[in-house]
Amino acid sequence: xxxxxxxxxxxxxxxxxxxxxxxxxxxxxxxxxxxxxxxxxxxxxxxxxxxxxxxxxxxxxxxxxxxxxxxxxxxxxxxxxxxxxxxxxxxxxxxxxxxxxxxxxxxxxxxxxxxxx
Numbered sequence: 001x002x003x004x005x006x007x008x009x010x011x012x013x014x015x016x017x018x019x020x021x022x023x024x025x026x027x028x029x030x031x032x033x034x035x036x037x038x039x040x041x042x043x044x045x046x047x048x049x050x051x052x053x054x055x056x057x058x059x060x061x062x063x064x065x066x067x068x069x070x071x072x073x074x075x076x077x078x079x080x081x082x083x084x085x086x087x088x089x090x091x092x093x094x095x096x097x098x099x100x101x102x103x104x105x106x107x108x109x110x111x112x113x114x115x116x117x
Contacts, residue, residue, distance in 0.1 A: 034040045035051035058064060093105060 030047060031040070032054050033050045033052065034047045034054075035049040036053060037051075038047070038049045040047040089108065093101060093108075
């Protein structure tokens with residue numbers, strides 16, 4: 001027997017997740033575009049005026065562009081290596097029966113279970 005509220009609950013949880021992810025991101029972008037001469041104070045929902053002066057100052061910092069390029073390159077390399085290692089491992093664990101399967105699953109999931117010291 002299916003529950004009637006299942007799709008509604010799923011839609012509400014999905015909407016909440018979108019709000020929880022995107023509202024802080026939107027607020028951060030708005031704060032980065034606030035005109036420093038006018039500010040952004042409590043009763044206003046949106047900044048009274050916008051400026052890219054904070055972005056101009058950040059991009060004028062020596063080495064920032066090189067640091068961003070290096071960070072993106074490292075992220076792409078790590079993502080590629082992770083996919084190259086994780087997909088065959090997941091495929092093998094899901095499709096091939098072998099003796100130490102449970103031990104390997106525990107070894108792989110241990111960093112997620114054990115708290116950081």
